[in-house]
Amino acid sequence: MNIAYVAENMLRKVTLSIDEVEANDILAEDIFSEYRLLVKKDLVLTERIIAFLKLRKAEELSVYVPTDSVRIVHDVSVRHYEDVFAPLMGEKDEVDAYQETVSSLFKTTLENVLHELRYGQILKSNQDTAYLRGIFEKILEKKHRYELLMRLKEWDEYSFVHSFDVFVLGTIFARYLGLTDIETLARGYLFHDIGKVFIPQEILNLKRKLSEDEFEMVKTHTTKGYELLIEKGEEDIAYLARDHHERFAGQGYPSQLCKDDICEGVQLLQIVDVYSAMTSKRVYHSGYAATDALAVLYRDRHLYNEQFMHKFVECLGIYPVNSVVQLSDNRSAQVELVYDLFPTIPKVKLLDEQISMILPLNYKVKIAKMIDYRANSFEEIFNLFIEQLIRCDENSIRVYFNKLIDHLHPKEIILKIFLPAFRILRLLTKEIQIDMTKYRHSIDILKKLLEEQLDVLYKDYQHEKTIILVVETSLRENFFIKLVQSILYIDKIVPLFINPDDDLRITQLMEHCNVNVAYIIEEELTVDMKVCPLGEGTLLYYSLTDIEELLNSLVGMNMKRFSFEEKMQERLFASLKT
Template identity: 80%
Template sequence: MAKYMLTRVTLNVSEVQAGDVLAEDIFVDYRLLAKKDLVLTERIIELLKLRKVESLTVRLPVDSVRVVRDLGATLVKEYEDVFAPLLEKKEVDEYKEKVSKLFMITLENVVHELRYGQILKSMQDAAFVREIFEKILEEKHRYDLLMRLKEWDEYSYVHSFDVFVLGTIFARHLGLPDIETLARGYLFHDIGKVFIPQEILNLKRKLNEDEFEIVKTHTTKGYELLLEHGEVDVAYFARDHHERFAGKGYPNSLCADELSEGVQALQIIDVYSAMTSKRVYHSGYGATDALAVLYRDRQLYNEKFMHKFVECLGIYPVNSVVYLSDNRAAQVELVYDMFPTLPKVKILDEQVSMNLPLNYSIKIIKMIDYRADSFEEIFNLFVEQLIRGEEDSLKIYFNKLIDHLHPKEIVLKIFLPSFRILRLLTREIQTDMKKYKNSINILKKLLEEQISVLYMDYQHEQTTILVIETSLRENFFVKLVQSILYIDKIVPFFINPCDGQRITQLMEHCNVNIAYFISEELTGDKRIRPMREGTFLYYTLADIEELLVSLVGMSMKKFSFEEKMQERLFSTLKA
């Protein structure tokens, strides 16, 4: 069995082979370049060599001939010799040491090439940011403010530090004046989060409308807190970082000409940091996906600054039109997860695709434009994958579609149109019924996830009674009805058909005067049955299906789904 045992071995980079597995993370210039457990490929090994990585620790079978070339012991001795003088006892400023340690520990948490790209690539950049951080915190009250945020909400602290690092380097890239003041504003832009209840900050789902209104107050409260602590020159960063062009933000609906360039840069950095960071309820966007979302909403930001930020990162999202160092224009076709700064591009004049070379002999010089996929284009790709039954790939498109959509829009713009297309394909083109049912089941899975979110998000103000056989409650149309009722802040109370007395007792208990009976087929001609306690309305699943399809294309304006159900029934009777 010994030959299957593995051991950690440190090898010269020329000794490692494709298929070896990293035994520890690789850091270069304070930046995480590759993570533990990564399976090495020839391409990755070549890239590591280009980054001047000299040795790697990998896991090898204990009987491998390469084990004898372990450099670990030699490296330990060399490190001991180098750092021995530093280990001698010296008097140090404990406060400065504490601040320096805080910087280094937090930096390791945020800096990763997959989201930082070319930012902080050199030791000089890291030293520049570190010096500014330490200078800002020379004032003890600022350290105390930062620790107050850290102790209240760790994520908000790490996010603020992340924005500080990215924003400081970006502001320098833009050539903005007074970098140190900007950096201080970026570091404390979210300080108002200390006033937001922890149970809201730590929610494992998206905020509902009431919770969001509470969170929005962190801007003005942060502004006031900074004023109280004498940070008059940077307090406006806390107040204005959620403002957007054309008055689309909060708290004051400011327009572009009312926002300083420092704030305009912060708005982009803040959103990018939030989207690419890990949270309790999501793992974070990849850099290219986050940039794509920013470009989709480009009207809200300084687009010139967005181009500059992409150039500063060196990570160009798919669909970017770029200018190469060999004077050719190209469009980014594919961004590789592990090495996003070396994408695959299509040369526009020649319509030929190529991977940018590992030695950077040809590289991207600047951003020309971004050809954003429209909602319709992404929706069409989603439906295409839905028809094919490709669950994994369609979820990528689904997540892009629902981002920033109101829950009612998710139902009206995604689920209902998708169903209508599937139904048309089945009825008009005679699509395979087995494929149709599979696609509907996939839609239902996605819908069930949304229903659970809707139930948690909304404070329900009313109830209604749906009389449905248990076997039909998993039906896709019934699930859609349930989701729309939740959005209207109505809890549907399900009950099996039984004697009228039990149903009328439930109606009296819920204080409603209508009960909706839904079945596969009607057993009689009556659609409306008046009762002493109220009225019973009868529908078939086909009725519900037609009603749902009729909602496709409706505007976001508030409507009552119960009113639509009643309208549908009475129009059917008139016909």
């Protein structure tokens, strides 16, 4: 909370018993329970949150209250994370310096990753945390492993924290599944990303999506990690570093293994690794909510062990929207809504009775197990995107847009989202189902999203070629011109715009860029010939209708295997033949 705000509003930080806090009080400190962060500071309390905290045995809360409040206040107590872990630490004077260093590393790193909103029921007891700490300390009894882990930490802090997070989630999940030799798996999970030490830091720390060349370099961390672990005498876990990005049906890397070639320890790691990466905070994104990350995993369920995914959801106790579940009273239900602050206590619809209910805070009725997941198809999400686009609800539009673009090739974003959305809006306008004011607003929002994609594309790709587009300045804001510009960027081509009123300047620019073709795009063609010589080069003429038809013809093609410039020329010369 901003100190100036507190002073201005005459608030004071005090510690109250849980029975003395009231709705609308503002939390002044994070709240921990059994080593887990329950809620963050600055949260405005509600009656439901207070009831939830009472169930979690919270006894005192630090809150901001008016300085003239008549409620009983106590001295503010300073909460140290070391105190929270005191039961696990034992007598310090009995622990040597190295062991103390390892224990400190465990508890401070656990503090960074452990939050109920993403861990759910995992590490719900002191015994679970002590079990995990024991494995961690046993792994690092050999100092070469500690040195290897510190090498990763010093090279890339995020990769280290992510590796620790995967170790925590993976180890507890492996025990939940009843897998054998858990300590060996735990060690492999801790070092699964060790190959990242060979990836340049400037690539690991990029605040944007990787280019294809950069991604190819990042992919080498699997084989390099495997080789490093072999070199360090960790042959029994090296395969986990090599194979954690493999996917069923040969859709992963580096070896395109199929289901039968991937052992259970790796199949578990694949799920946990993706979940950790999606829910973790990075410099360039705040991380998915647990339910959204699980929904993405279920959308791609064909790539993973689906039974393991069901069990992982049960282990977390966080069920994504659209989960079909069995309740503890044997009724079947579908999860309708997951609350941000109460991810393990969702709203469900009882399937037999077709009525909705919020599961009680006291867990008197809770979800017992996962039955199935009813994923929304791309088409269903696209329809919701269009619905919100018509309503001009920009926040909802962005939510559905982000779901649509996830894992799409950049060209697919253009051809499967922007182009169809524009055509639907235009069709609705022609049929007078939406008015022109709304239509223009919807198009403005769509253009805004496209401009943002253009900005990302411009930053993402190293341009290898130039193309000259002869287009009137007033026409350059046209939606189809923007789509063409986007696809050219994806093909690593820089489009240079020039006005059509000066043949000499066009010729000079063509010579300067070392190209022999320039593309003239007009709203309606004003020439009889579509191919005209100009000096040593050629002018190719297109109308906006030509461009729109060309874009439509590309839908459904393999996005990575065609050049848009080649398609422009092919279509023009094919039309001349006919």
